Amino acid sequence: MAVPALTKTHPVADELAQLLFEGTDRERVHGVWRRLVSGKEFAYRPGLPPEERTALSYERLRLLNDAAGDPVELAADPYRLAGLHEWTGPVDGGLTTLASIHYNLFLGSVLDHDGGRDRDLSAFTSLRRTGTFLCTELEHGNDVASMETVAVFDRATGGFHLTTPTPGARKFMPNTSLTGGPKTAVVAARLVVDGEDQGTFLFLTPLSDESGHLPGVRVRPLPQRTGTPVDHCLTSFDRVWLPREALLEAEHGRLGADGTLASSLGNRRKRLLRSINRVTMGKLCMSAGTLGMSRAALTIAVRYAHSRFLAGPKAGDRIPLAAHRSHHGRLLHALATAYAMTFLHRSLVSRFAVHAEEDRAEVEREVAVAKGWITWQARTITTECRERCGAQGLFPANGLADLPLNIEGGITAEGDNLVIWVKAASEMVFGHQGVRAGESGDPEGRELTELPFLCDLLAEAERIWQDRARTALREGPSGDPVGRWNATSDAALEMVSAHARLQAADAFLAAAARAEDPRAGFLMRSLCRLFLLRQLGEHTGDLLAEGRLTPDHVRALPKAVDTLVGELAPHLMTLVDAFDLPAEVLSGIPIASGGSVGGDEGWDESEDGWEEAGVGAGVSVRV
16 A cells, blocks of 8 residues: 655645745744644543543643743734644644633733733733633524623722623533633623613623632533533623723723713724624634644545555556546545635735724624635535545544534634624625626636636626625615515625635635746646636526626536646645645544554454454544
8 A cells, every 4th residue: 555655745845835824924823833733742532531521622722821932922913823723723623712712712802901911911821720701692692782791880899790680691602610720701791880781891700719610600511512522611690799900991991980981982882892802813713723624634535545545447456546536526626725715814814913993894894704614615625525535534533523523613603604694795785896897808718727817707706696686685675674685685695605705716816926936836826726617617607698708618617627637636645745734643643644443553363353452553643
């Protein structure tokens, strides 16, 4: 059996990796996390019950914290924070969740408010206390504006009484158990002063110490969910007193000593959105985690495709799975999408890191659109990779089985994908100016090999669906807002989908233009063309009807795709080598290193023919 090498041998893979992983900033953004997950402390431990797997994730969080440098600087750095998620995602989904909550939602929220750096944060930066974030309530998920938890201002003490008024107001799914040691939360609650609701703010709230949960804090574990386990709980408060400094304040809301609220924002909804602003970075984090899972899944599946042999067309022939178009074609389409996802994510992290206040709304919308598209694509890719590895893909030891389940968490976290796309769609129907009719030019004489032409076509598809959405909204039933939106939403969501793919293609093309080695440039352009042709397939009827494609283009499309797949197939290994998954990780995954679960490592010819070796004996694979 031919076993693929565990280190890159093709120099083109090095340049592709530079393009994928931040170029000259690669070591700063990714280096520490890549080395971290290569350590034996992150090796897979088969047979652990959920409680022990959760405890292990907290142990690894401490190792991560030791390696992170200054946690305050990490929380303030979108590039490194996203990079953390990319590398931990494929290794330990529970760790990724805990790190995202502690560094982004908890520590980041504290730092984003007045005096964040002036507070004593040492308990959190040393992880003597783990931070968590309590916003969503049992009966108030995406409609957080309706949350019921209250923090009542107490004039006598200057502090607050934090209360859960109804069963439906219990905070839903935070990691608030005693596992992992003492914890402190940032709690979203309505600030009530003299009976008047001032809007939702964040309150720094200790939950537990070495002896257990603090008085008035009620925590009930939730049943085990799918994916890597985390200590999710229902949490409520019974008149928990908080000191004045527990309120996190900034320009959007400051409470005077006399109980008067000063705010730069005119309404309670805007104050809520500003208070929980870290959710936008959270969307980038969730996307990053699923990106890492997608790239890991593809690396495993492609390596297995080259080491798994089957009967060839002639008696006695043995050929690898990768030789079959039905196999490598699906992997190549997934690879093209994964590259596009990565470059889209890179462009949005950069844009988020430097955006001006006047661009906030647009950047937040683009991040939300990308989060939906990336995490949905990640689910499709990891499922495809699992299937391409057959029964071997069902064993967690082979690194694939848990990935789609963990991605489900990313699809739901920081806003359910469909909900955030509906919000984006409602804003973009009239508030977004895309390509207009006629701008893409006459299609006669244009070729399906021309990348700018393909991008123009995808832009036209976005424009077509936007026009349909606008027409539907104008013609919808008057006096019935829900009915009008129901008539509009399907077209509006198709517009958002086309927009996400166009943004990904633009980012892909920009990255391809930075390639210096002609061979790397060829692979990048070819893979980008494959991505674009796949996206355009479902729109050919509309583009033909609008005169943006000719009948000859439509007839030539399948052949153009097949030709590209044939040209790229010999480069499958180079394309996944560029994902730079550490050799230490790959060597611990049986099917990624030429073996299999139940393979020769467990064979003993003595006695009954088998000895108890465990799943993947001697390997170090990931949770």
